[in-house]
């Protein structure tokens with residue numbers, strides 16, 4: 001049933017019309033939101049082109065499921081390629097108001113917290129936790145932060161939590177982190193957050209279930225899957241007139257089909273492929289395009305620059321007097337495992353209803369380390385050209401200077417999390433750098449424009465990023481030595497208690513961190529053009545007409561949050577902007 005519902009408007013390339021009002025490039029998270037909203041008007045036709053396919057694998061819906069890094073060259077690059085894209089992520093937290101206000105301060109009018117809050121509410125509603133969980137764990141939330149029950153994405157809490165979580169929560173307060181009543185309006189300090197799962201069926205609530213399935217029979221929508229958009233075509237006056245497409249897996253550049261758009265082409269191909277398609281189409285850094293023999297339509301240096309992600313350190317502890325049950329009991333305690341399976345099979349409750357966790361600390365720099373003032377003054381006195389990719393031009397440098405000042409200011413506040421430390425009863429935790437200064441690149445391969453783009457995260461290339469992560473390891477130790485945590489008798493496994501000095505810890509985080517937590521973004525950023533921006537506050541690409549971007553690549557400064565919730569808000573706003581101009 002789901003297959004026929006989701007493919008109701010799926011067509012083959014030969015069935016595609018020669019033109020549509022709108023072409024949405026990429027049927028990932030943002031693409032589905034925008035296709036939904038644009039087809040609300042039955043008189044407007046929309047073609048949605050997605051490289052991946054429709055997936056009805058049940059696992060999709062279940063909760064289970066370089067240099068700065070000491071020359072590690074093989075960073076994993078996460079990219080979704082399926083209808084719904086990366087919206088299968090389950091941790092749906094928002095950034096702090098300060099994060100979005102920084103976007104506006106970069107020169108993006110209409111993109112501050114108060115502008116985006118209505119869009120967060122338009123996308124999501126919350127089902128509070130069951131009373132037994134709420135009371136036992138003292139879970140707090142604020143329904144006023146969310147929309148009404150009929151909004152597309154449902155958020156909920158699991159029906160089981162591990163008791164060790166209580167020690168961790170208490171220990172975090174003892175380590176100096178301030179608890180918030182909720183984290184949807186105040187995403188800093190210590191707070192509970194829901195997952196993108198339906199409360200009753202405990203199935204993923206994501207772009208396919210929330211935005212696509214309900215509208216998949218609309219007559220003004222066509223969906224093409226297994227199809228790659230190669231290029232955007234431009235008229236002499238630089239109006240985007242159409243796209244070239246080809247079936248996935250066919251020889252590059254052969255059997256290409258052209259489809260026209262009357263009103264607008266919207267790029268939602270994600271942080272890797274939105275800039276890649278722009279570059280392939282002649283919109284990007286001129287030097288790169290010339291090296292690839294691509295005629296320059298617009299020299300727009302920002303395309304593919306400004307890459308940001310949350311690099312993360314992964315320290316390891318063990319609890320010598322752990323409370324039972326704990327997350328390991330699911331693998332080493334047959335009785336507990338059988339009980340968990342029984343509950344799950346009976347009514348989808350119990351430990352298997354846990355997604356990716358529901359509580360964590362977003363530790364502001366002044367709480368993380370007493371040395372925060374000297375870190376901030378180091379940031380302000382750095383020669384940024386030393387740490388940025390050599391391809392940064394004057395405009396990109398000007399933009400980065402502004403970004404750096406905003407990050408420095410946020411590092412002095414207790415209303416902005418510098419490090420994310422989520423927990424859920426297990427001694428394993430990660431330390432994500434929420435506001436990196438290092439910047440990477442996503443660039444087309446000049447020897448083959450159809451090959452996957454070349455990604456360089458430049459992770460931790462700015463030494464301040466490595467220092468903040470090193471300080472977070474020290475904070476992790478402080479947390480582990482609080483009275484509440486000592487009850488679990490933790491001992492450090494990695495990086496190892498013998499490493500104490502900043503230098504030793506910096507070296508340890510450079511060797512032991514990952515470059516990406518699948519939050520790649522910012523490669524077609526909202527920012528003034530003379531600051532390296534790619535799109536204006538109305539999301540239109542500079543220098544051309546009829547072409548916009550509505551996905552994660554528009555983020556100018558990564559927020560202190562996983563990216564999904566923010567992408568819903570961006571895409572909802574994008575749809576409103578597009579509707580308003582047509």
Ligand SMILES: Cc1cc2nc3c(=O)[nH]c(=O)nc-3n(C[C@H](O)[C@H](O)[C@H](O)COP(=O)(O)OP(=O)(O)OC[C@H]3O[C@@H](n4cnc5c(N)ncnc54)[C@H](O)[C@@H]3O)c2cc1C
Nearest residue numbers: 026028029030051081085086089090091229551552562564
């Ligand atoms: C494995 C993974 C886990 C994640 N977990 C979480 C989480 O728990 N919480 C959270 O908040 N965030 C999470 N994220 C991040 C978050 O999901 C993404 O930031 C977000 O979904 C990006 O949305 P998007 O619409 O910009 O891009 P995507 O959702 O990636 O969509 C882009 C789509 O464009 C398609 N495409 C690309 N090129 C072309 C082309 N040339 N022609 C046609 N189609 C094309 C792709 O196939 C893809 O489907 C996760 C991401 C991944 C990959």
